[in-house]
Amino acid sequence: xxxxxxxxxxxxxxxxxxxxxxxxxxxxxxxxxxxxxxxxxxxxxxxxxxxxxxxxxxxxxxxxxxxxxxxxxxxxxxxxxxxxxxxxxxxxxxxxxxxxxxxxxxxxxxxxxxxxxxxxxxxxxxxxxxxxxxxxxxxxxxxxxxxxxxxxxxxxxxxxxxxxxxxxxxxxxxxxxxxxxxxxxxxxxxxxxxxxxxxxxxxxxxxxxxxxxxxxxxxxxxxxxxxxxxxxxxxxxxxxxxxxxxxxxxxxxxxxxxxxxxxxxxxxxxxxxxxxxxxxxxxxxxxxxxxxxxxxxxxxxxxxxxxxxxxxxxxxxxxxxxxxxxxxxxxxxxxxxxxxxxxxxxxxxxxxxxxxxxxxxxxxxxxxxxxxxxxxxxxxxxxxxxxxxxxxxxxxxxxxxxxxxxxxxxxxxxxxxxxxxxxxxxxxxxxxxxxxxxxxxxxxxxxxxxxxxxxxx
Numbered sequence: 001x002x003x004x005x006x007x008x009x010x011x012x013x014x015x016x017x018x019x020x021x022x023x024x025x026x027x028x029x030x031x032x033x034x035x036x037x038x039x040x041x042x043x044x045x046x047x048x049x050x051x052x053x054x055x056x057x058x059x060x061x062x063x064x065x066x067x068x069x070x071x072x073x074x075x076x077x078x079x080x081x082x083x084x085x086x087x088x089x090x091x092x093x094x095x096x097x098x099x100x101x102x103x104x105x106x107x108x109x110x111x112x113x114x115x116x117x118x119x120x121x122x123x124x125x126x127x128x129x130x131x132x133x134x135x136x137x138x139x140x141x142x143x144x145x146x147x148x149x150x151x152x153x154x155x156x157x158x159x160x161x162x163x164x165x166x167x168x169x170x171x172x173x174x175x176x177x178x179x180x181x182x183x184x185x186x187x188x189x190x191x192x193x194x195x196x197x198x199x200x201x202x203x204x205x206x207x208x209x210x211x212x213x214x215x216x217x218x219x220x221x222x223x224x225x226x227x228x229x230x231x232x233x234x235x236x237x238x239x240x241x242x243x244x245x246x247x248x249x250x251x252x253x254x255x256x257x258x259x260x261x262x263x264x265x266x267x268x269x270x271x272x273x274x275x276x277x278x279x280x281x282x283x284x285x286x287x288x289x290x291x292x293x294x295x296x297x298x299x300x301x302x303x304x305x306x307x308x309x310x311x312x313x314x315x316x317x318x319x320x321x322x323x324x325x326x327x328x329x330x331x332x333x334x335x336x337x338x339x340x341x342x343x344x345x346x347x348x349x350x351x352x353x354x355x356x357x358x359x360x361x362x363x364x365x366x367x368x369x370x371x372x373x374x375x376x377x378x379x380x381x382x383x384x385x386x387x388x389x390x391x392x393x394x395x396x397x398x399x400x401x402x403x404x405x406x407x408x409x410x411x412x413x414x415x416x417x418x419x420x421x422x423x424x425x426x427x428x429x430x431x432x433x434x435x436x437x438x439x440x441x442x443x444x445x446x447x448x449x450x451x452x453x454x455x456x457x
Contacts, residue, residue, distance in 0.1 A: 028246055029073040029084075030273075031257035031300075032159045033065055035354040036365040041073055042257055042300065043351035044084050051075070051086040056093065063364060065091060067355045068125030068160030069147045072246065077255075082350060094156050096145040096164070097174040098220045100229060102138050106439065106457070111161075113144050114176045114221060115193025115229050119157045119296075122321045122380050123393055124148075125355055128163040141167050141220070143174075149259040152179035152212060152244040152274040154191020157259045157296075168220050175216045176231070177239055179274070183209050187230075193221060194230045204238040212244040213237060245275030248305030257318075260297045265290050270312070277303060279312045288317065321380035321392055323418045326404040327444060329375045332368070339371055342403065342420060342444055346379060346389045353393040366396070376400055383418070405449060406439040406457075417449070424451040 031042035038048040039062065053060045065071070071091045077084040094116070101112035104120060111118040126135040133139065143165045148158040168174070178190030186198045188209075195215050197203055204211065214237050221229035241247060246254060262271030268279050270293065279290055283301075293299070298318035303310040331340035338345045348354070348368045356366040363370050371377070380393040407418035409432045415422045417438055424442065425432055428451060432438070437457040442450045 046086040052088045054090045095176045151261045200233045252305040254303040277310045319382040323381040324406040326378040
């Protein structure tokens, strides 16, 4: 069982408002798996002892679930606000298919997978079943499985990318989910993928623009030379009830993690993960208003199904990474729920996305109790108002030489990056300025980071 801080970057909502009583029946939780023991979603630990698990509509088990997977969980939250019980957990990828284009730099950017624009950032969890492939070296034509937040129309914000194999093999089935657009007698579009369904064995009788479907085929899409690809479908199936998003009944409750994909301030509505929702006037927290949200903002929300629509009662804006740090663990404090890296105590919370990426015997039920002094980790960190370092994502890596720090310059004299003393930048021809973002690699002697290479962003 993990020893975790009560609140974290994504756990704040669960630990504050609405935590005084257990949630009622009819609770749906949608969010990314951040850890196990049983399963952590949206900063809450859910007991899975009696839960059913479904993987792409097929009965599965908990061991098939992985960090970074976006799941839908039905169950209840306890009165303590930090635990709950899962009745069922459902996972479904958004696309599994051929990588058609790669535009990534420093772990962020876009992949084109089956004509879908897959947005990648520092919080996207990456895993490869093919040795040697990293996030920075994803090759064209490899097969990737993408989990994440989709608008149904060709944009996906990836929470997890898994490279399944180096290329398409005979008998493989490719699949993509999305909303039908531009339907004619032969084709329709999902994003920049033109689906030719003329030879499909199954097609929904109610196929129409706006229907949410899953398309399968066994041949790689062909390049049309205009930014689109054509995919010969062998099967087109209505996904769920044909509507993107999560349905409900009067009085049901929803806790959702997602991405803002549309905003209408005058109407008081937002689109989250492709789903339109009404927003109560007092839903925003921390002094923000609906107008402060932008497309692409990560949020957590609580909503109630009323009048055939989800009404958002509370919105918390997610925090992005302030610091990326890759180094050796210097101390572990299970009582405080912290590790020390490069002289900084980093909180490992219930919402920290944890991943064990070592080559030999990685731990599935990975948590802070598995971390040891000398382990090499990579962490994405948000710095709180009081200066507390809180891990948003933490990955244990194979042993390696050197350390890496990416953050803003916080002092010019002495030179500090994220409050850490840095030497050697002058020799690299860099004159640091406040708020300049640097990625530096070098060595750490316990008090000073000596840079051997640096990039200015």
